[in-house]
Structures are given as C-alpha cells and as structure tokens.
Amino acid sequence: MAIYADVIIIGGGPAGSTCAWKLLKKGVDCLLLDKQVFPRTKPCGGWLMPEVLEDLEIDAGEYPLSLMSFDRYHVHFKYLNLCLKSLQFAIQRYEFDNWLLERSAVTVIQHQVAHIKQDSGYYVIDDQYKCKYLIGAGGTNCPVYRTFFKSINPRARELQAVTLVDEFPYDCSDENLHLWFSINLLPGYAWYVPKCKGIVNVGIGTLTPRLQKKNDSIKKEWQKFIEKVSALSLIIDYQYNPRGYVYYLRSNVEVGQVGNAYLVGDAAGLATRDMAEGIGPAVKSGLLAADSITEGKTYELSLIKKYSSGNSLLNRVTEYFLADS
Numbered sequence: 001m002a003i004y005a006d007v008i009i010i011g012g013g014p015a016g017s018t019c020a021w022k023l024l025k026k027g028v029d030c031l032l033l034d035k036q037v038f039p040r041t042k043p044c045g046g047w048l049m050p051e052v053l054e055d056l057e058i059d060a061g062e063y064p065l066s067l068m069s070f071d072r073y074h075v076h077f078k079y080l081n082l083c084l085k086s087l088q089f090a091i092q093r094y095e096f097d098n099w100l101l102e103r104s105a106v107t108v109i110q111h112q113v114a115h116i117k118q119d120s121g122y123y124v125i126d127d128q129y130k131c132k133y134l135i136g137a138g139g140t141n142c143p144v145y146r147t148f149f150k151s152i153n154p155r156a157r158e159l160q161a162v163t164l165v166d167e168f169p170y171d172c173s174d175e176n177l178h179l180w181f182s183i184n185l186l187p188g189y190a191w192y193v194p195k196c197k198g199i200v201n202v203g204i205g206t207l208t209p210r211l212q213k214k215n216d217s218i219k220k221e222w223q224k225f226i227e228k229v230s231a232l233s234l235i236i237d238y239q240y241n242p243r244g245y246v247y248y249l250r251s252n253v254e255v256g257q258v259g260n261a262y263l264v265g266d267a268a269g270l271a272t273r274d275m276a277e278g279i280g281p282a283v284k285s286g287l288l289a290a291d292s293i294t295e296g297k298t299y300e301l302s303l304i305k306k307y308s309s310g311n312s313l314l315n316r317v318t319e320y321f322l323a324d325s
C-alpha cells in the first residue's frame with residue numbers, strides 16, 4: 001500500500017525545505033522525497049541577498065553555521081573596476097541546505113522519483129507514495145515539471161545558464177567578494193567568494209546558446225578565468241575540480257500550478273535575469289506555494305522578483321545583454 005501524506009514535496013533544496021517549513025508551521029501533513037542523502041553537495045556560489053534571510057526568518061547573528069557577510073563587493077567590467085556598497089552574505093550550501101531541511105522538521109525519505117500519475121484526484125508517485133497536493137522542487141530535472149508542465153510551460157532554451165564552480169579550503173589573502181562581468185563579451189559573470197573557515201568559492205556562468213554561437217565552451221572560459229584569478233594572485237597553484245550544472249533564468253512563462261501540482265525554485269526556472277540568483281526565488285516560491293495550499297491563495301509567480309537589482313537602469317542593461325543579437 002502507498003504511503004500517504006496530504007502534501008508530498010519532491011526535492012529538499014531551499015525551495016522544497018522552505019515550503020515544508022511553512023506547511024508544517026501551519027500543521028499541514030507533509031512528506032519530502034529527495035534522491036540524495038543530506039547533507040549533500042550542491043554546485044553553487046552560495047551568495048545571498050539580505051532579503052533571503054528575512055524571508056527565511058534567519059537572524060544573521062544567530063545562524064549557527066558558516067555565514068560570511070560583506071558590506072561591499074568589487075565589480076570588474078573590462079577596464080572598469082567599481083567597489084559597490086551593499087550588504088551581501090555567503091553560506092556553504094552543504095551545511096545551509098541541510099540546516100534548512102532539519103529546521104523544517106519534515107520527514108525526509110531518500111527516493112529518486114521516476115514516475116508520477118494521477119488517480120481519482122490524487123497523485124501517485126512510483127506506486128509507492130500518494131498525496132493530494134504535489135510540490136515539484138526537484139531542480140532543473142524535476143519529474144513534476146517533466147510530467148505536468150513541460151508541454152504547457154516550456155522553459156526558454158535561450159535562457160539556459162551553464163555554470164562551472166569549485167569550492168575548497170584556501171588561505172585567502174583577499175577577503176573581498178569579486179565579480180567579473182561580460183567575460184569574452186558573453187552575458188553572465190565569474191565570481192570569487194571567500195567564505196568562513198578558510199573556504200573559497202570560484203565559478204563562472206553564462207548562457208549555453210551564446211557559447212554555442214561563438215563556438216566556445218564553458219570549459220574554455222573556465223580555463224581563462226582561473227588564469228585570471230592566478231594572475232591577480234587571488235588563488236595560485238591550485239588543482240581545480242569544478243562541477244557543472246545547468247539551470248534556467250526567468251522567462252515570461254508564469255504557469256506554476258496545474259491542478260494541485262506546483263513548481264517551485266529551479267524546477268520553475270526562476271533564477272533572476274541579471275545575476276542568475278536562484279536561492280532567493282526558490283525560497284519565495286516555496287513560501288508562496290505553501291500559502292496557496294493553506295490559505296487558498298492564487299500561486300502567482302509574478303510576485304517573485306525577476307531581477308536581483310532594484311535599479312531600473314541596470315535592469316535595462318541586463319535586457320540589452322540578454323537580447324539575442
């Protein structure tokens with residue numbers, strides 16, 4: 001017989017755990033399935049804007065694990081170097097995601113979801129789990145997206161972001177956050193994020209179709225980037241082992257709910273158009289989906305920000321770079 005819960009959430013990243021946290025606070029019976037055992041590694045810069053902590057009701061001073069705060073960051077664009085004042089945070093996903101999941105107090109079962117079907121108003125997952133409401137929080141390859149949304153809500157191929165990232169212990173001499181924009185005139189950026197406990201995170205991300213158009217690859221861009229990081233003496237003599245992942249920037253698609261099935265986080269393709277920030281939109285969508293279930297509110301993706309920056313001029317610059325010329 002199938003295990004029943006009123007709500008089943010597929011995926012225990014920030015989108016799924018936040019949704020579970022909110023649902024359980026309201027006393028809703030829910031269960032979370034993830035194919036991986038937590039704590040698990042997630043390729044990510046781990047950079048957070050203050051509003052993400054607010055949405056999660058986390059007091060920065062009380063977060064018990066690694067949380068680096070920056071009151072400024074350095075932006076490099078060709079020969080232009082700017083130091084911008086703004087509060088930013090950096091966490092380690094390995095510990096952060098696990099902490100969020102534990103805090104939610106949801107029951108987690110390790111299970112890789114393959115098939116989902118509907119049966120008399122319920123969702124049945126791999127003939128083993130059954131629920132009334134289904135939350136797709138399984139990231140880019142989420143089976144809820146595949147089963148119920150792909151044909152009506154296709155992701156914008158031109159907005160597929162491809163990334164390479166490495167995070168490792170390193171004795172950083174520069175404790176500032178650096179971003180390099182428009183490398184090789186591609187949209188996207190590369191980053192250097194020093195973290196607590198002598199950890200550093202470096203990575204690069206751009207749009208897949210743009211690379212293909214230039215007959216370029218993310219690996220070639222990565223190589224140029226680490227040479228730059230070395231030339232700047234930020235990281236020297238290190239044997240990198242970068243990991244890649246693809247996800248989608250926010251497009252005009254606004255369908256996040258079909259029947260009682262919801263898409264949240266990367267499963268819905270919600271990363272911001274300017275900075276590819278995905279944790280904030282994942283958290284926000286998790287909260288909104290929970291509100292929709294508990295309070296009968298419409299689940300509106302339009303309530304989730306499309307840009308990390310609130311500056312309309314910068315947003316126009318973003319659109320200029322995203323426009324497929």
Ligand SMILES: Cc1cc2nc3c(=O)[nH]c(=O)nc-3n(C[C@H](O)[C@H](O)[C@H](O)COP(=O)(O)OP(=O)(O)OC[C@H]3O[C@@H](n4cnc5c(N)ncnc54)[C@H](O)[C@@H]3O)c2cc1C
Pocket residue numbers: 010011012013014015016033034035036040042043044045046047048111112113114137138139140141142143163164165203244245246247264265266267271276277278279280282
């Ligand atoms: C290199 C890189 C750097 C990034 N840097 C930043 C950054 O600095 N700041 C920022 O805000 N965003 C960043 N992002 C984006 C951010 O990582 C994602 O947007 C965010 O993790 C989305 O959260 P999520 O909960 O939707 O999905 P995820 O965190 O990907 O979680 C999905 C979960 O679903 C599980 N799952 C998947 N398929 C199945 C299945 N079939 N069955 C069961 N479980 C399944 C997975 O195991 C996983 O635990 C970055 C992304 C990349 C790739």
